[in-house]
Amino acid sequence: MEGDILNIGAGIAIGVGAIGPAIGIGMLGAKAMEAIGRNPEAAGQIQTNMILAIAFAEAIAIYALVVAILIKFV
Amino acid sequence: MSKIYSTISKIILNPIFLGVLFVVSILGGGLGTALDLGFLSAPFAYISIPAETLYYFKGKGFLYEFLNKALTNTLLMSLLSILILTLISRRATKNMKVVPSGLQNLIEFALEAMYNTCKKIAGDDKGKVFFPLVMTIFLFVVISNWIGVLPGTGTIGRIETAEEYCHHQEEKNNLGHDVKFNIYKTNGVLASTMFGYGKTDYSIKSSDKSLFSDSYSKSDSVQSKDSHSKSDSGHGHDSHSGSIVCSHHWLEHDFVHAKEIKAKELGVANFDDNFKVGILVPFFRGTNSDMNTTLALALIAMVCIHWWGFKYLGLTGHAGKFINFKNGPINFFVGILELVGEFAKILSFTFRLFGNIFAGEVLLFAMAFLLPLIGIIPFIGLELFVGLIQGLIFSMLTLVFASISTVEHNSDDH
Numbered sequence: 496m497e498g499d500i501l502n503i504g505a506g507i508a509i510g511v512g513a514i515g516p517a518i519g520i521g522m523l524g525a526k527a528m529e530a531i532g533r534n535p536e537a538a539g540q541i542q543t544n545m546i547l548a549i550a551f552a553e554a555i556a557i558y559a560l561v562v563a564i565l566i567k568f569v
Numbered sequence: 570m571s572k573i574y575s576t577i578s579k580i581i582l583n584p585i586f587l588g589v590l591f592v593v594s595i596l597g598g599g600l601g602t603a604l605d606l607g608f609l610s611a612p613f614a615y616i617s618i619p620a621e622t623l624y625y626f627k628g629k630g631f632l633y634e635f636l637n638k639a640l641t642n643t644l645l646m647s648l649l650s651i652l653i654l655t656l657i658s659r660r661a662t663k664n665m666k667v668v669p670s671g672l673q674n675l676i677e678f679a680l681e682a683m684y685n686t687c688k689k690i691a692g693d694d695k696g697k698v699f700f701p702l703v704m705t706i707f708l709f710v711v712i713s714n715w716i717g718v719l720p721g722t723g724t725i726g727r728i729e730t731a732e733e734y735c736h737h738q739e740e741k742n743n744l745g746h747d748v749k750f751n752i753y754k755t756n757g758v759l760a761s762t763m764f765g766y767g768k769t770d771y772s773i774k775s776s777d778k779s780l781f782s783d784s785y786s787k788s789d790s791v792q793s794k795d796s797h798s799k800s801d802s803g804h805g806h807d808s809h810s811g812s813i814v815c816s817h818h819w820l821e822h823d824f825v826h827a828k829e830i831k832a833k834e835l836g837v838a839n840f841d842d843n844f845k846v847g848i849l850v851p852f853f854r855g856t857n858s859d860m861n862t863t864l865a866l867a868l869i870a871m872v873c874i875h876w877w878g879f880k881y882l883g884l885t886g887h888a889g890k891f892i893n894f895k896n897g898p899i900n901f902f903v904g905i906l907e908l909v910g911e912f913a914k915i916l917s918f919t920f921r922l923f924g925n926i927f928a929g930e931v932l933l934f935a936m937a938f939l940l941p942l943i944g945i946i947p948f949i950g951l952e953l954f955v956g957l958i959q960g961l962i963f964s965m966l967t968l969v970f971a972s973i974s975t976v977e978h979n980s981d982d983h
Contacts, residue, residue, distance in 0.1 A: 543686070547969060550962040554917045557924035564927070568618055 505567040512559020519552035578759040594942040604634060609941040612751040614762055614847040614934045620644070620859040620929070621729075622737070625854065643859035649854060667896055680712075683707060683964070691972040695881070699971050702873050706866060707964035710857065715925060717855025718949055723938075724762045728753050735849060750846050762849055802882065857959075860919060867918035870967045871911070878974035886977065888977025889956035914970065915938040918963065918967070925959050 527545040531538045571644075580586055616684060620641035661676040683704050688696035716722070729737075731750050753760045774933030856862050880885040889895075893904035925949050929952045936944040 498952075544966065546958070546962060547965060550966060554921050557921050560924045560928055561779065561920050564618065564924075565698075568616065 501566055505563040509556075509559050509563040510543060511554050512562070518553045519555075520549050523548050523552060538557035575704060588825060594944060598941045599938045612753075612762060613938045614852065615751075616931055616934065618860070619625075621726075621850040621853060621902055623727075623850065636638045641859070642726075642854040643856050643862060646717065646853050647713060647862060648714055649853075649897070650709065653716065654708055654712055675982055680704060686965075687968060690968055691975075695877075695963045695972060696836075698877065699968055702870070703964045703968045703971075706967055707960050710922065710963050711957055711960035713856035713862075715953060715957060717853075717858065717926065717930070718933070718952040718956065719853075721858050722853040722855060723934065724849075725849045726760060726848045726849050727852075728755050729850045730847040730943040741970070750848060753849065755845055755849065757847075760849060788808075792840040802932070838971045855926050856928055857922050858930050863922040864919045866922070866963070867915045870918060870970075871915050874967065874971045874974050875911075877971055881975040882977060887974070912917075918966070922959055922963055925955055929955055 523545055527541050530541050534541075594609065596604070596606045601608070601615070620643040622639040622641050623645065624640040626639065657672070658676070665673060672704045684696070684700055687700045687703060690696070734750075734905050872909075875887070881887075891904045891908040893900050933945055933952065935949055936948050
């Protein structure tokens with residue numbers, strides 16, 4: 496019984512925690528594509544900055560993942 | 570010869586063949602166990618966050634001190650990736666030519682691309698200084714991620730029998746976990762998830778007392794704690810699993826007994842010594858799925874970043890960003906926040922890499938469990954990509970943080 500609730504909690508932790516970063520990464524990607532479309536010569540620089548920003552957004556999802564792992568296994 | 574190849578590729582790419590393969594792998598895998606099939610399924614690998622120990626050093630030699638008493642599988646893997654990097658660079662620089670070709674060309678291309686990025690982001694002078702660390706982190710992370718998805722990592726190893734497992738957990742004072750032991754076939758040294766009995770009803774949970782109830786009540790080595798749990802065995806056996814699992818007398822009898830029960834269920838006369846109850850300890854496991862490795866990388870990166878900060882801005886210049894008395898109380902608190910942010914950087918460096926690689930490993934395990942034959946193939950491609958991207962992100966963030974840390978922070982500008 497306790498284990499079941501822990502499993503559900505881990506699922507909710509990563510599921511809800513991934514919503515924000517997903518929206519953020521989508522917006523970043525969309526804006527970067529738009530920027531490349533407007534200024535194709537700056538594609539390299541935009542890509543580098545986009546990957547960096549995505550890494551920051553993704554870090555939030557990773558925190559959620561760590562919490563989920565902690566709930567599940569520790 | 571080429572005709573044979575074309576026939577083979579025709580067979581493999583045949584949609585009917587692929588469809589049959591797909592159906593067989595669905596029915597044979599973890600999903601098929603619901604339909605009493607699951608003929609291909611392996612046990613779901615035991616997922617442990619700390620790296621598994623391959624060998625405990627005894628005595629007090631150099632290795633004992635240096636490797637912290639134990640050789641873990643992730644440490645072995647990181648040594649392997651260092652070896653691979655050394656060999657590649659030896660090969661590439663053996664016969665250096667002015668006009669590069671082959672391996673030298675590839676390495677020069679990679680180094681040059683990163684060198685130009687460094688110079689572009691940090692400026693010509695600082696880029697030269699930052700480049701060695703950034704490139705080292707990139708190469709190490711990428712190579713160790715890539716060898717971590719090779720087939721065989723995480724699936725081939727030795728069996729740590731239930732007794733050994735409980736003994737080690739007892740030494741670490743880490744009991745009370747609910748671990749699912751499986752029955753594996755082994756030739757003494759090697760074992761693989763492929764030769765485990767994978768259907769869910771062939772595995773034994775360490776807190777699953779119903780299996781052991783027979784000899785459990787017979788055993789007279791049971792201590793007072795156990796008699797207590799016997800009295801209220803009707804409700805909640807999880808709370809007692811710790812005290813029960815660590816009782817060695819209990820284990821020696823009862824895992825033999827459990828094996829007999831399972832042998833009966835499987836219709837085998839009896840399991841001989843080649844069958845062991847335990848968990849699989851893989852010989853190899855991706856280096857970055859161990860938090861110690863990623864924490865070490867993060868600490869190296871952050872120490873270097875601040876070293877460069879002090880080097881370029883001086884003691885007061887760099888420390889003044891964090892402990893700032895000059896511009897009133899608001900800037901003082903901003904400085905404190907930035908100091909906290911530096912520690913958050915270490916954490917996010919650590920958990921980003923660890924989380925990605927560890928999650929990737931669990932994903933591969935899950936796919937190998939659900940779709941045994943083909944499910945893993947697209948995800949290996951995904952993991953190779955993730956490994957490259959994570960290496961890029963780690964090194965790029967190091968570069969950007971280093972260039973931010975070496976720039977004078979001027980609050981009047983904005």
